[in-house]
Amino acid sequence: MTITLAENYGFCFGVKRAIKIAEENQNAQTYGPLIHNAQEIARLKRDFNVELSENLGVFQPGSTAVIRTHGIPKEELETLHARGVHVVDATCPYVTKPQQICEEMSVAGYDIVIFGDEHHPEIKGVKSYASGAVYTVLDVQELHTLRLKEKVALVAQTTRKVEEFLRIADALIVEHKEVRVFNTICNATFENQDAVRDLAKTSDIMIIIGGKNSSNTKQLHSIALRECPQSHHIESYTELKQEWFDGKERCGVSAGASTPDWIIQEVIDAIKAF
């Protein structure tokens, strides 16, 4: 039986980069979780003594704070610097970009519209970089309640769908003289979905690895099921059953965005051992 990994799976570029940064900063504390995976957070603590803190107050002068991929509000970053904390920035570059755009567009006199969820840490951070008028919307209806200037800049939460972003952009373009549209959407989530669909088409069994309550893993499993009825969603290799693989020739493997490579490798090793 052949085992094939999806062309895109698991951690995105930004999470991989953040974990590498954390590993290079032993004894540091991350401000907020680097990743929504308890096993990986436990591994960073065990192997690198990198602890998680949700509280800004615990960071003492001389200590090291690793800023998580979603970024943090500008004021909190300034507080850490002012307190003499050594700040290591693991903010995803795809999130740093809309932060910079907000800062620059405010200075240039644009009203800013952010297409995203105002309660999400990424958007709290991005929004904090605007010094002028800034609004967060999730649909076109919300735009109608705003009193925007003629010149508007538009950015998006990195994980939003481009089709929905275009609906916001179109509504603004009709009403305003200038709309400066920054496509800050990151395709990592969608690339994982496209890759699992392609792989499932040519597989007779699919193994999707990720937390049972991880919504993006459930989504991958549901896409795989449509193309390959023998698709299984597992959290770790201990759930694998040998009989699943009887008579199968092509096994496809993918993993949710919070699933570390070492958990995936354990699953592949176990399948090979059957």
Add this chain to the structure above:
Amino acid sequence: MTITLAENYGFCFGVKRAIKIAEENQNAQTYGPLIHNAQEIARLKRDFNVELSENLGVFQPGSTAVIRTHGIPKEELETLHARGVHVVDATCPYVTKPQQICEEMSVAGYDIVIFGDEHHPEIKGVKSYASGAVYTVLDVQELHTLRLKEKVALVAQTTRKVEEFLRIADALIVEHKEVRVFNTICNATFENQDAVRDLAKTSDIMIIIGGKNSSNTKQLHSIALRECPQSHHIESYTELKQEWFDGKERCGVSAGASTPDWIIQEVIDAIKAF
């Protein structure tokens, strides 16, 4: 019988302004036709000795050139100035705007996409103000043949439909990091259409005035017919028939974009005389 003019009809703001400028500059020559209406051009010649010239060569030092509403290419304007011609600019401000945008966006390092017809005088003029890469497209397919930079500025021919403009904008936004969208569409044509529709709904006869081969007048007539079956398209008051108005109570009047007010007034006077 009441006679009601549509809320918007006839000349747009830019054409009205250009004719006023021509009237204030007796003995001048317009470079290109101010308006696509032979009767109005003849009136300017007869009453104000303002002649039409299609040839740049005829403008001598000290003579006065009236620049038409569509504008002209930057190089031609420079030629006139260099030759010592007195230039009176009747370019519509809604056309000057995309000219300025092209100039500024080139300097700011943006590739420029113009949504419009490259053979139209307005677009020849607008395009001439770009000093860097500039492309003219009429549909999304044409975009795929271009090699654009990450930063793109988009402007539109003033008479285009906003729905088609959005299709171009959307295609660019999906593919590019930044798209600076300038909505340079002028709504005059669409305002005339909306107004004739509204008026026809409450009229029992509609008179639409304009050249028999004027496409925008035919469009107005066709919209009026849908709401009011007694809708007539005429070029001048001489075509009116008294029996059309027998038993009618509410007469609506509109006119195409090249129909001067005095022709409309002649029609209204004739209807009143019945």
